[in-house]
Amino acid sequence: MKILVCITHVPDTTSKITFTDGETKLNKSGLQFVIGPYDDYALARGVELKEQLGATLTALNVGLAETEPTIRKALAIGADDAIRINAEPTDAYFVATQIAHIARQNNYDLILMGRESSDYNGGQVHGMVGEMLGIPSLSPVMKLDIEGSLAKMAREVEGGKEYLEASLPLVLGCQEPIAEWKIPNMRGIMSARKKPLDVIEPVSHEVWTAGEKYELPASKGACKMIDASEAEKLIELLKNEAKVL
Amino acid sequence: MSVLIFVETTDGEIRGTALEALSYGAEVARMTGTSATAIILGNSLHADNLVSIGNYGVAKVLHVQDERLNVGVIQAYTQVLAQAAEKEGATIVVLAKSSLGDAVAARLAVKMKAALASNVVDLPDLSDGFKVKRGVYTGKAFQTTRLNTENKILALKKNAIAVNPGSDLATVESFSANLSDADFGVKITKTDKITGEILLPEADLVVSGGRGLKGPENWGIIEDLAKALGAATGCSKPVSDLDWRPHHEHVGQTGVKVSPQLYIAVGISGAIQHLAGVSSSKCIVVINKDPEAPFFKAADYGIVGDAFEVLPKLTQAIKLLK
Numbered sequence: 001m002k003i004l005v006c007i008t009h010v011p012d013t014t015s016k017i018t019f020t021d022g023e024t025k026l027n028k029s030g031l032q033f034v035i036g037p038y039d040d041y042a043l044a045r046g047v048e049l050k051e052q053l054g055a056t057l058t059a060l061n062v063g064l065a066e067t068e069p070t071i072r073k074a075l076a077i078g079a080d081d082a083i084r085i086n087a088e089p090t091d092a093y094f095v096a097t098q099i100a101h102i103a104r105q106n107n108y109d110l111i112l113m114g115r116e117s118s119d120y121n122g123g124q125v126h127g128m129v130g131e132m133l134g135i136p137s138l139s140p141v142m143k144l145d146i147e148g149s150l151a152k153m154a155r156e157v158e159g160g161k162e163y164l165e166a167s168l169p170l171v172l173g174c175q176e177p178i179a180e181w182k183i184p185n186m187r188g189i190m191s192a193r194k195k196p197l198d199v200i201e202p203v204s205h206e207v208w209t210a211g212e213k214y215e216l217p218a219s220k221g222a223c224k225m226i227d228a229s230e231a232e233k234l235i236e237l238l239k240n241e242a243k244v245l
Numbered sequence: 246m247s248v249l250i251f252v253e254t255t256d257g258e259i260r261g262t263a264l265e266a267l268s269y270g271a272e273v274a275r276m277t278g279t280s281a282t283a284i285i286l287g288n289s290l291h292a293d294n295l296v297s298i299g300n301y302g303v304a305k306v307l308h309v310q311d312e313r314l315n316v317g318v319i320q321a322y323t324q325v326l327a328q329a330a331e332k333e334g335a336t337i338v339v340l341a342k343s344s345l346g347d348a349v350a351a352r353l354a355v356k357m358k359a360a361l362a363s364n365v366v367d368l369p370d371l372s373d374g375f376k377v378k379r380g381v382y383t384g385k386a387f388q389t390t391r392l393n394t395e396n397k398i399l400a401l402k403k404n405a406i407a408v409n410p411g412s413d414l415a416t417v418e419s420f421s422a423n424l425s426d427a428d429f430g431v432k433i434t435k436t437d438k439i440t441g442e443i444l445l446p447e448a449d450l451v452v453s454g455g456r457g458l459k460g461p462e463n464w465g466i467i468e469d470l471a472k473a474l475g476a477a478t479g480c481s482k483p484v485s486d487l488d489w490r491p492h493h494e495h496v497g498q499t500g501v502k503v504s505p506q507l508y509i510a511v512g513i514s515g516a517i518q519h520l521a522g523v524s525s526s527k528c529i530v531v532i533n534k535d536p537e538a539p540f541f542k543a544a545d546y547g548i549v550g551d552a553f554e555v556l557p558k559l560t561q562a563i564k565l566l567k
Binding site: 011013014015016017019037038092093096118119120121122123124125126127128130131132136137138139140142155156157158159160161162163164165166167175176177206207208209210211212213214215216217220221223224225226227228231232234235236237238239242244245 | 255316317319320323343344345347348349350351352354355356359360361362363364376380381382383384385386387388389390391392393394430431432433434435436437438439442444445446447450474492493498499506507516517518521524525527528529530531541542543544545546547548549550551554555558559561562563566
């Protein structure tokens with residue numbers, strides 16, 4: 001059994017986002033980069049399945065050399081080896097093309113990743129990879145068990161859950177509570193340094209989208225405070241001033 | 246050339262966000278000088294609802310009456326939409342962001358060789374190519390994105406357009422797609438869905454509670470206010486982590502991102518991850534005992550006070566209003 005976990009290298013969730021170069025680039029100064037929070041769930045479930053089923057687990061990232069500390073962290077958490085596609089991840093179609101190319105050579109039984117990255121939030125890559133490989137894709141998956149060649153899953157849908165079954169191979173976008181995040185221990189960190197990390201050049205692709213300018217949401221005016229003893233006044237303001245009731 | 250709009254249904258009704266997709270698609274068709282066609286899959290929708298699609302500016306509806314499509318099978322839905330787009334000569338597909346819409350859009354993009362923009366928050370800018378504004382960094386920013394391909398797919402964030410229904414009726418046409426067993430390779434064995442409740446991701450009004458409520462047994466005051474308002478209930482991440490509330494109520498960066506008209510946060514301090522999930526709300530009210538709670542900086546209205554005293558007063562005032 002072979003499992004591939006695709007991870008993104010994104011600003012920590014507590015980051016304040018700003019832009020540079022005429023609002024065309026993310027201002028990376030002072031930002032902490034981490035494994036995408038949803039990818040962390042995918043990785044944690046991948047490590048659990050590896051231990052349960054005796055699978056091999058490969059971590060993959062599409063990114064420049066700056067992402068290697070993030071990839072090493074995935075190795076420290078439990079991936080056996082890693083692949084870095086040496087390119088800036090320009091859009092979902094580009095990233096999916098690279099993942100599908102690697103997957104065609106390696107016949108993974110399971111391709112896991114987060115439901116979406118926390119930078120572009122498209123939630124597109126798993127579906128695109130599934131379509132490119134001609135295998136099912138499901139997201140957001142919050143429960144995953146493997147019984148032989150059958151995967152039993154739960155997917156979050158608006159207002160509840162959908163339970164599903166499908167044969168491997170599959171591509172899954174994951175979210176909590178599929179597994180608990182894992183924190184690397186010292187032994188993991190030491191062994192991660194020696195694990196193989198292959199750097200592969202990207203395959204060519206068509207450019208479908210191009211990001212232009214960024215902007216920040218309009219800032220709020222001052223918060224209007226209402227005294228707790230006259231709380232009911234809020235309702236009148238919401239109706240007549242804010243006009244949201 | 247035309248615009249195809251995927252209309253998602255739930256419990257035999259058209260989803261609220263699908264009405265936005267219809268209005269958006271009709272407007273894009275007008276802007277590009279083409280026609281718009283809606284498509285409905287499955288046979289759970291009543292005939293009156295089908296023709297009512299005309300109210301949203303779309304004159305033609307393709308209805309795929311195949312009961313296997315009464316549940317959202319992602320690959321089968323993708324096939325149907327691709328075939329419908331081909332039949333209609335559609336170069337633009339519009340859909341509302343959802344657990345099904347997102348999954349279908351990604352596969353359809355590859356099938357149609359179409360650039361896909363997600364979290365679209367406004368009508369396209371056609372003055373120089375085809376550009377859309379979309380939410381990025383989990384509600385912390387927006388990006389203008391250029392779509393270079395002839396075919397395009399737009400997945401809309403809630404509130405991308407205002408819905409102003411008219412009174413026109415649509416004509417309904419049957420459409421059958423060629424589907425193989427492989428398209429139904431994924432089996433949906435069971436669905437656990439709360440029915441009759443307002444769905445959080447699509448709600449216009451949301452009342453959310455945090456750890457300040459001290460325990461799940463105290464959620465009655467949140468539910469009472471939500472009920473009086475006709476609002477959905479949400480919660481902060483610690484609350485769902487503690488299992489006080491179900492995970493699908495978790496609002497924030499790694500939970501549900503909401504964009505309601507009104508978001509009322511009770512006993513939530515306002516961590517940056519929570520703010521990211523609510524930043525596209527039109528109006529934010531914060532009720533917190535702590536006057537230093539960071540959430541007040543992101544709020545339009547604030548009350549410093551004890552939720553157990555303030556909320557019943559608000560619920561009472563709403564009831565008097567109605």
